Amino acid sequence: MSQYQVKAGPEAFLPPAAASMGVILPNPGECHIEGRIAPEEEGYEYAARKFLEAKVPTIFPGPLVLWNWNENATKKAKAIRALADALPARLIPMADYRPKYPKIDAEAEINPNHPNLTIWHNKIDVCIFVGVHCHQANLALKIIRGGTDCFTMAMCAQAGHEDACLSFRDATVEKIEKLMAAVNKLKKEGVKSQAVPFKQIKMTSSGRVA
């Protein structure tokens, strides 16, 4: 039997869990690319290339990096902002995991219970999850693979995600910076970002300001 590949969807209304199809998690120092275990360095370049090829590259930061609950979260937030600026990529927060429909502003936020709405609305073709708790990331990644054609990546602080098309593990500030370095390297080599011009959404307590 050939190995199952975790490709961008839409796979089916209920895509199979990649783990049940034989996809295993990477060991430390490795990543998985579409279900294939590869050295982490290869993953950085692959992810950077995917991001630069994308029309709407997007970073989905989760509660673990949005809330200032420890010093490391602040550092990760800084690194994520730098990565978004380097690409450039949209930053759309997954601020918490409440089922927020029908109130959700699909353009400005994403929710694990219906992430496809945000993907469809913004026509996102490549995304990365960072700072999202694993159980919610698994749910969202599977829904995205089921109903959209978005290529998903996960910068997981634990053991990685089989249901992402590409997954890193043991995420640290340094690993986010390595991904940014891979982007900058490709850019220096002449690879140009294909991102559609956009303006990062800005919010305050009184609403959207940009």
Next chain:
Amino acid sequence: MNKDKITLCEDLADIMPPEYHELVETATYGKEGRGWKDIGSSKELIEQHSLCAGCPESIAFRYILASLPAPENTVFVGSTGCTSLVFPHVAVQNIHSLFGNQNAIASGLKRTLKRRFPDVEKDVVVLAGDGATVDIGLDMTMQSWFRQEKFTTICFDNELYANTGGQESGLMQKGFVAKMAPAGKNFDKVRLPEIAREAGCHYVAMLTVSKPNRVEKAIRNAIMVAREIGPTYIQLYTPCILEIGKQSMEGLDEMKDAESIGGRFVMKEYISDQAQELLDTIAAEEKAKKKAAKEKKTVSA
């Protein structure tokens, strides 16, 4: 968790939707004298609820959240039932336990928090429906009281299993016919407040949620007594308007009827001598504080 941790990372704050900015800027965390009067004017600790329109349980939830003496240092333990639908929306740490297990989970949690944070008062509050408290979880509920575990148990009593279609529960009144209990209930409503008192609870109250100031006082009393002395129990009548054939606007009237003279939810309160002593001390301290503040105001004027 403490209030300082409820802030946004500066580098990503500008992408956060307005409600989170509002939560950080105007929530009542850490505010002295917070209470039910903040509802509607301050950012509440519950953004939305996923219960039915007009559900008295949603009212109870808001009053409880507004009444917590220290929400930033409170952990809720929930159980299966309508209450569990609200927990994802609540800006207070919470754990969902297995059906009926809530008081066992809370016992371990309270002991662990005491060891992990010896210098911080961490409140554990169980919020469960009558099925979880009285039927499926009665063993765990009572054992925690026997052991004198220092946390508060709040039972949302809607007198049946509501979100599974209306089955009979131990707290259902005698003779009541529900959708899934067509023969009517054959025995009396379990007298859990009395059982709680005999099982060792130091503060017990049974009331409806029609009067917010009463609810606030009961919740605060229960939490303060649980902190210092031992287990406390509150039973709140939160009728399921759908299962008793009422309209969305009729929940409040139903509660008022139930607490009128001769009704089955006339407010009952039991306070042990030890708890009464503590509550008197707290009341005296608050009175002195208010008096001092008033005098200070007069002098400065």
